[in-house]
Amino acid sequence: TCVLSTHPRLALSTCPYGHSRDGVAIVASMVRCPCPAEMIIFVPCSKNGVPPPEWSRYMAMVLLRGYHDHPAHAPTKPTIEDKQKLQGVLETVGVEGMTVQRLLNDPRTVAAYGGERLARASPAFADSRRLSNFIAQQKKAKYPHGMGWEGGTMNEWEIAIFSDRYQKRLTIGSLYCDRNTEAAFFQLFHELFDTVRRVTSTELAVRPYRGRDANCRAVVMDGEGAQALGYGQFLVRNIDELPKTIPRDVIKTLKSITGLATQADIDAWHVFCSTQPYDAVLNWYNPKRTGWFLPSINKFLSNIAPDDWDITPNTTNIVETAHARRNAETSIHLPLLASIIKAEERDDTRHDEFLQIEHDGVTSKHWNSPFNRERLSAQRWVSKMRKNTALRMQVAEYESAQHELDAGRAAWRASLDREKELKATLATIKVSLAATKDTASKNELKEQVKEVSAEIRKEMDARRAWNARRGEISTVIDELRKGDLRGVRIQGRRP
Numbered sequence: 001t002c003v004l005s006t007h008p009r010l011a012l013s014t015c016p017y018g019h020s021r022d023g024v025a026i027v028a029s030m031v032r033c034p035c036p037a038e039m040i041i042f043v044p045c046s047k048n049g050v051p052p053p054e055w056s057r058y059m060a061m062v063l064l065r066g067y068h069d070h071p072a073h074a075p076t077k078p079t080i081e082d083k084q085k086l087q088g089v090l091e092t093v094g095v096e097g098m099t100v101q102r103l104l105n106d107p108r109t110v111a112a113y114g115g116e117r118l119a120r121a122s123p124a125f126a127d128s129r130r131l132s133n134f135i136a137q138q139k140k141a142k143y144p145h146g147m148g149w150e151g152g153t154m155n156e157w158e159i160a161i162f163s164d165r166y167q168k169r170l171t172i173g174s175l176y177c178d179r180n181t182e183a184a185f186f187q188l189f190h191e192l193f194d195t196v197r198r199v200t201s202t203e204l205a206v207r208p209y210r211g212r213d214a215n216c217r218a219v220v221m222d223g224e225g226a227q228a229l230g231y232g233q234f235l236v237r238n239i240d241e242l243p244k245t246i247p248r249d250v251i252k253t254l255k256s257i258t259g260l261a262t263q264a265d266i267d268a269w270h271v272f273c274s275t276q277p278y279d280a281v282l283n284w285y286n287p288k289r290t291g292w293f294l295p296s297i298n299k300f301l302s303n304i305a306p307d308d309w310d311i312t313p314n315t316t317n318i319v320e321t322a323h324a325r326r327n328a329e330t331s332i333h334l335p336l337l338a339s340i341i342k343a344e345e346r347d348d349t350r351h352d353e354f355l356q357i358e359h360d361g362v363t364s365k366h367w368n369s370p371f372n373r374e375r376l377s378a379q380r381w382v383s384k385m386r387k388n389t390a391l392r393m394q395v396a397e398y399e400s401a402q403h404e405l406d407a408g409r410a411a412w413r414a415s416l417d418r419e420k421e422l423k424a425t426l427a428t429i430k431v432s433l434a435a436t437k438d439t440a441s442k443n444e445l446k447e448q449v450k451e452v453s454a455e456i457r458k459e460m461d462a463r464r465a466w467n468a469r470r471g472e473i474s475t476v477i478d479e480l481r482k483g484d485l486r487g488v489r490i491q492g493r494r495p
Helices: 054-058 080-093 100-105 107-112 128-142 182-200 235-241 248-259 263-274 279-289 306-311 317-330 336-360 370-435 439-482
Strands: 019-021 024-026 038-042 061-065 155-163 168-177
Touching: 080 100, 080 107, 080 128, 100 107, 100 128, 155 182, 155 317, 168 182, 168 317, 168 336, 248 263, 248 279, 263 279, 370 439
Parallel strands: none
Antiparallel strands: 019 024, 038 061, 155 168
16 A cells, blocks of 8 residues: 555556565556535625625635545645745846846845745646746737747947046947948937937047047947948957967068058068968968958057047957856847846946936946046056966976977987997907907906997996986976966966
8 A cells, every 4th residue: 555645636546665565566547536625605796687796706714624645735726825926026127138036036036935945835836837827928928919029149349438537337329230331330420429429419520531630539449341331340359260380580571560650661561461371371361461450450450549549448358258247147148128128227227326326426436537447457458468478487387398308208219229239348348358369458448348338338327317317307396387377378388
């Protein structure tokens, strides 16, 4: 007899546990045992065509009859209270982009249930499928037509600036588009410039085209043709992606384009790139020959004023970090409508932060201006250069020790070969000495024995000295590998 009792809703036909009869394993069938307990519910109804009063619609009479003859089953369906409470949590958290895991991990969910897990407070929602279906129902109720875009997957493009007043990075424009085309980015900039004019009553003018009175010094973008349209900033960040077989002096010359200040130097740079024997360098150089790319990374070729060029960042880190921060706050792979709503909530939060800064005069970071950021960046570069210099010195010491070790091992093998030859020669001389009876010849052979024996001892002494030196070299190599060179890739470094 098995004591397992399950709810009829499970509809099990066989017992999941093992059973045997007379020592033979069998599959036990579930036995239906109807419970004698009953729940009778009386509700008001019409009488003689007269409907019950309004207040009676919220009344019911419940009559319990009989007793349960089985253990109480775990609640497998959420109660009305469970659904209402979870619905309130979703209204607070928001259903946009919501998943089961995000709901469970959200601090507001834990707080709403008094610090308990959702499954402990509402056991029926321990079933992730039921919880997922409930979230889907709430999404469907709030957004009957869904939150996606029938045109396909959308990408988000952002325009970001850095505010000196608030010492914060600001996203001032976003474009949701399913393609990376010139027309899409034309629309992005058209809307941006038009919005600035409408909001500030001032035109956003770019200095290279509108003179010194323009209020925008430069626009920094990635070096993609569709985005650039005369702008680009891609070379410095991606030049080191060339294969490790490209020598350092070639890499250095390729990077020098950003600092060339005469047409002769630029022409010489073109000749250098076009005559390289490396296919990887030629493949890297060909896209740079377009008319817009080099002026966007070279001060001499650019239309931007020299002073404006000097204070313009040479990276797109502001917008890249803004995009990463937005992804961290609003998540990724969201439906289009969910992305827009999340971005709007984020912008409202930023607006509230700025109002607080204006009212209280307290910012989240006191030393976050461009000057301080560049100063700290320069300090990091100096520290990095010092570490790289120390690392290169240690690598050179390691390679020198390894070279000496390899050379010593080769000399060891050569010494053994020479000793073997000398011993064979010594044996031959001794045989000749034993067979010779002439005194002069014997004396000559004895001298040869002394000379060959001395050579053998010399080889043995050299190997003894090498044994001591080999131990010192091995100690140096082990200390380097276990110290600062631990995990450093030695082989395959750029020549």
